[in-house]
Amino acid sequence: MRIELQKRPTPSALYAVLSPFIALGLTLIAGAIMFTILGKNPLDALYSFFIEPLTEVWSIHELTVKAAPLILIAVGLSVCYRSNNWNIGAEGQFIVGGILGSLVPILLPGFQNWLTLPLMLVLGMAGGAAWGAIPAFLKTRFNTNEILVSLMLVYTAQLFLDWLARGVLRDPNGNNFPGSIRFPSAAQLPEIMPSQGSAHYGILLAIIAAVIIWFMLRFTLNGFQVRVLGANPRAGRFAGFSQTRMTFFAFLLSGGLAGLAGIAEVSGAIGQLRETISPGYGFTAIIVAFLGRLSPLGAIAAGFMLALTYLGGEAAQMTLGVSDKVGRVFQGLLLFFVLGCDTLINYQVRLVLRKAAPAAGGQG
Amino acid sequence: MDIAQNILLTIMTAATPLLIAAIGELVVERSGVLNLGVEGMMVIGAVCGFAATILSGSPWIGMLAAIAAGAVASLLFGVLTLSLAANQVATGLSLTLLGLGLSGMIGESFVGSAGIKLASLDIPVLSDIPLIGRLVFGQDPIFYISLILTGGVAWFLFRTRAGLTLRAIGDNHASAHALGINVLKIRYLAVMFGGACAGLAGAHLSLVYTPQWVENMTAGRGWIALALVVFASWRPWRVLGGAYLFGAVSIGQLHAQALGFGIPSQFLSALPYVATIVVLVIISRDRRLTLMNTPASLGQPFVPDR
Numbered sequence: 001m002r003i004e005l006q007k008r009p010t011p012s013a014l015y016a017v018l019s020p021f022i023a024l025g026l027t028l029i030a031g032a033i034m035f036t037i038l039g040k041n042p043l044d045a046l047y048s049f050f051i052e053p054l055t056e057v058w059s060i061h062e063l064t065v066k067a068a069p070l071i072l073i074a075v076g077l078s079v080c081y082r083s084n085n086w087n088i089g090a091e092g093q094f095i096v097g098g099i100l101g102s103l104v105p106i107l108l109p110g111f112q113n114w115l116t117l118p119l120m121l122v123l124g125m126a127g128g129a130a131w132g133a134i135p136a137f138l139k140t141r142f143n144t145n146e147i148l149v150s151l152m153l154v155y156t157a158q159l160f161l162d163w164l165a166r167g168v169l170r171d172p173n174g175n176n177f178p179g180s181i182r183f184p185s186a187a188q189l190p191e192i193m194p195s196q197g198s199a200h201y202g203i204l205l206a207i208i209a210a211v212i213i214w215f216m217l218r219f220t221l222n223g224f225q226v227r228v229l230g231a232n233p234r235a236g237r238f239a240g241f242s243q244t245r246m247t248f249f250a251f252l253l254s255g256g257l258a259g260l261a262g263i264a265e266v267s268g269a270i271g272q273l274r275e276t277i278s279p280g281y282g283f284t285a286i287i288v289a290f291l292g293r294l295s296p297l298g299a300i301a302a303g304f305m306l307a308l309t310y311l312g313g314e315a316a317q318m319t320l321g322v323s324d325k326v327g328r329v330f331q332g333l334l335l336f337f338v339l340g341c342d343t344l345i346n347y348q349v350r351l352v353l354r355k356a357a358p359a360a361g362g363q364g
Numbered sequence: 365m366d367i368a369q370n371i372l373l374t375i376m377t378a379a380t381p382l383l384i385a386a387i388g389e390l391v392v393e394r395s396g397v398l399n400l401g402v403e404g405m406m407v408i409g410a411v412c413g414f415a416a417t418i419l420s421g422s423p424w425i426g427m428l429a430a431i432a433a434g435a436v437a438s439l440l441f442g443v444l445t446l447s448l449a450a451n452q453v454a455t456g457l458s459l460t461l462l463g464l465g466l467s468g469m470i471g472e473s474f475v476g477s478a479g480i481k482l483a484s485l486d487i488p489v490l491s492d493i494p495l496i497g498r499l500v501f502g503q504d505p506i507f508y509i510s511l512i513l514t515g516g517v518a519w520f521l522f523r524t525r526a527g528l529t530l531r532a533i534g535d536n537h538a539s540a541h542a543l544g545i546n547v548l549k550i551r552y553l554a555v556m557f558g559g560a561c562a563g564l565a566g567a568h569l570s571l572v573y574t575p576q577w578v579e580n581m582t583a584g585r586g587w588i589a590l591a592l593v594v595f596a597s598w599r600p601w602r603v604l605g606g607a608y609l610f611g612a613v614s615i616g617q618l619h620a621q622a623l624g625f626g627i628p629s630q631f632l633s634a635l636p637y638v639a640t641i642v643v644l645v646i647i648s649r650d651r652r653l654t655l656m657n658t659p660a661s662l663g664q665p666f667v668p669d670r
């Protein structure tokens with residue numbers, strides 16, 4: 001048995017819309033099989049994984065808390081991947097953004113006014129952008145593989161944060177527990193409806209960022225350059241677009257947004273700098289970017305979807321007694337199916353059950 | 365002098381999983397496929413090897429299970445990137461993410477169980493030779509396999525017709541196809557070989573290096589193996605040199621942590637990752653040389669026309 005691909009004359013508009021949904025459907029089927037193997041009723045399991053978290057007000061609030069960083073990061077990554085720059089170190093940029101923004105309330109505890117929060121957010125963006133600039137610089141200057149460099153910088157950032165939170169930035173009155181002082185309220189991203197749940201303004205930042213970047217991609221010269229250099233670097237060079245500038249732009253933008261997500265998470269959801277501040281948002285956002293078809297608006301929908309896998313994992317652990325790692329498995333499966341289904345857009349896929357007749361030639 | 369032997373021994377043990385995973389990936393990349401899922405396949409190999417060892421009582425069966433698991437995981441990647449022509453970078457990443465999640469789920473019930481170590485060779489008299497006895501005659505079986513693999517791959521790639529074919533596909537898949545070579549079939553075989561190697565490398569971690577299961581126990585070694593392939597400019601014996609160099613860095617930082625020196629442990633732990641970046645910069649600086657060494661079709665999907 002083998003699979004034959006036939007290139008379509010033009011990409012299929014139908015499958016461009018359908019493919020994420022087909023992928024979702026396939027993931028659910030694979031999930032049902034997985035739950036059956038684990039000895040759970042698949043329908044009950046899928047219900048408690050994907051529906052139950054949406055039935056309560058507080059958990060919808062939780063959903064936005066988890067979706068905010070995913071959307072922010074994925075919007076930047078969409079631009080990055082479209083321009084053919086492979087930043088897979090958003091997790092590191094997220095962490096450095098969180099660190100740099102946190103310096104304001106930790107080092108200047110007396111500085112509490114309306115400027116505190118904006119300053120933190122700007123510093124967070126700057127931190128993420130600076131961390132993202134390293135692979136961009138090494139790629140453009142020394143031709144170094146940006147995938148490996150950005151990933152190595154994730155481990156480095158994690159260790160650096162660990163050192164800070166246990167060392168110099170630790171709360172002196174914290175009984176030697178790792179973690180900084182709790183941020184004063186002027187340094188916390190406020191909750192939207194504090195009486196109902198934990199949703200903070202990070203989600204608003206995420207949606208605004210998505211809309212701005214969507215506009216940029218669609219209607220500005222810069223966005224046009226992203227698309228041209230990504231789709232056809234040669235054509236882009238002939239048009240006089242600079243590959244080097246584009247690499248920096250993509251990394252600074254995606255790094256900056258990841259850094260913003262980092263400080264929004266620390267200041268909005270956590271309230272202090274801890275030794276770990278991310279349950280892998282930077283990696284999950286890669287899935288979000290692809291599920292959203294590398295479109296900033298798509299990233300919003302995809303971000304909520306992936307946020308659900310985090311909540312579903314926790315819910316399934318409580319009600320079904322399965323591992324919360326199931327959420328991670330769902331995320332991985334989803335990306336697999338998304339990438340596989342994207343083939344449908346550019347190719348007609350045929351399953352050939354028997355070997356081709358020898359006369360067809362070519363395939364000896 | 366026994367101290368020197370012991371340090372060399374620990375360096376070799378630390379380097380072996382890097383070497384095996386990198387040799388596997390080298391073959392994959394020589395065929396023109398970039399599989400970024402090494403970390404994922406490795407961690408699946410580690411957990412399956414450990415689980416099979418506990419369930420069967422034999423680390424040898426565990427090792428075989430790890431190899432099989434790595435190969436099966438790589439087959440997933442193969443179907444997507446080869447048969448469905450999906451983006452290799454993204455698919456490799458998703459294999460890593462899936463592998464980390466799946467291994468955490470499979471391994472959850474094995475956290476804290478005592479593992480069974482794959483016994484080291486111990487030839488009487490020979491392994492007692494001072495200085496080199498244990499280095500040559502007293503190491504774990506996977507160490508010897510890693511050397512055989514390195515030599516075997518070097519011989520295969522540069523001394524056999526099949527190896528030439530594989531390299532030709534990696535350099536120009538369209539021409540190879542025109543010559544009647546079944547590009548996708550050979551790429552499938554290469555990808556599965558890489559997966560099996562990554563699985564074996566994982567088994568070394570959970571059956572030899574630290575015979576237990578800890579979540580994410582590969583700790584980026586799969587990515588370092590990927591960097592080693594670039595570092596070695598796609599040549600097997602250079603991979604061996606690079607792996608031992610990295611083994612030395614990671615053992616060196618462990619010793620430095622034990623001695624203290626007043627340097628925070630986190631900085632020392634970051635050393636292998638920083639070293640990877642530095643090495644990549646040095647090796648990639650010469651654009652012309654990199655271009656010459658890199659398999660020309662690397663990372664590009666191939667759809668046979670008919």
